[in-house]
Amino acid sequence: MLNNQELANLRRTWSTRKLDENSVNKNPVEQFSLWMTEAIEAQILDPNAMTLATADKDGIPSARIVLLKGIDEKGLVFFTNYGSRKSDDLLQNPKAAVVFFWKELERQLRVMGEVIKISKSESEEYFKTRPYESRIGAWASKQSSIVPDRNYLEEKFEETKNKFPDDVPLPDFWGGFRIIPERFEFWQGRESRMHDRIVYIKDSGEWKIMRLAP
Numbered sequence: 184m185l186n187n188q189e190l191a192n193l194r195r196t197w198s199t200r201k202l203d204e205n206s207v208n209k210n211p212v213e214q215f216s217l218w219m220t221e222a223i224e225a226q227i228l229d230p231n232a233m234t235l236a237t238a239d240k241d242g243i244p245s246a247r248i249v250l251l252k253g254i255d256e257k258g259l260v261f262f263t264n265y266g267s268r269k270s271d272d273l274l275q276n277p278k279a280a281v282v283f284f285w286k287e288l289e290r291q292l293r294v295m296g297e298v299i300k301i302s303k304s305e306s307e308e309y310f311k312t313r314p315y316e317s318r319i320g321a322w323a324s325k326q327s328s329i330v331p332d333r334n335y336l337e338e339k340f341e342e343t344k345n346k347f348p349d350d351v352p353l354p355d356f357w358g359g360f361r362i363i364p365e366r367f368e369f370w371q372g373r374e375s376r377m378h379d380r381i382v383y384i385k386d387s388g389e390w391k392i393m394r395l396a397p
Contacts, residue, residue: 237272289372306358
């Protein structure tokens with residue numbers, strides 16, 4: 184059995200960097216891009232991995248890791264099966280939050296906002312860039328559905344490869360979502376748990392920058 188006291192005693196000092204509301208970029212998307220670039224240059228494994236939190240119409244939460252595949256002034260884009268649990272949640276309750284954690288840089292980044300489906304043409308453009316077998320997997324797996332065993336999935340995969348030996352079209356049930364940010368929070372670990380937290384909140388189309396207590 185896991186020793187709870189051992190868990191309680193797990194801690195370390197955060198002290199290598201700092202973050203100041205007077206020196207961050209006035210545009211949170213630009214600040215996001217700066218941090219993502221630094222995470223990539225630090226060779227962090229899967230720097231675009233983010234925890235996506237959703238809730239259904241009854242407010243029951245759910246979270247999972249997805250990969251960020253695009254960011255610009257319009258928002259953050261990720262892709263999934265439109266029949267999945269996360270998609271069901273977002274279609275019922277189109278709000279979401281994501282969290283990036285780059286422990287090597289002692290940084291956490293949170294983004295919250297409304298969610299919309301992206302256009303089919305945008306999804307198709309991205310789908311064509313995916314490796315062949317990833318495109319086959321999108322067709323073969325009815326995401327979040329119950330299956331009898333692993334063999335069932337492997338048989339579906341092979342059947343789909345036979346169906347699409349060369350060109351793999353975009354499935355109607357697969358595509359992207361865009362999170363339209365309403366709030367960004369940049370967290371930088373500091374010594375004595377006096378962490379830096381800088382938040383951007385959209386107000387009447389403008390971004391307001393504030394510091395939060397850690």
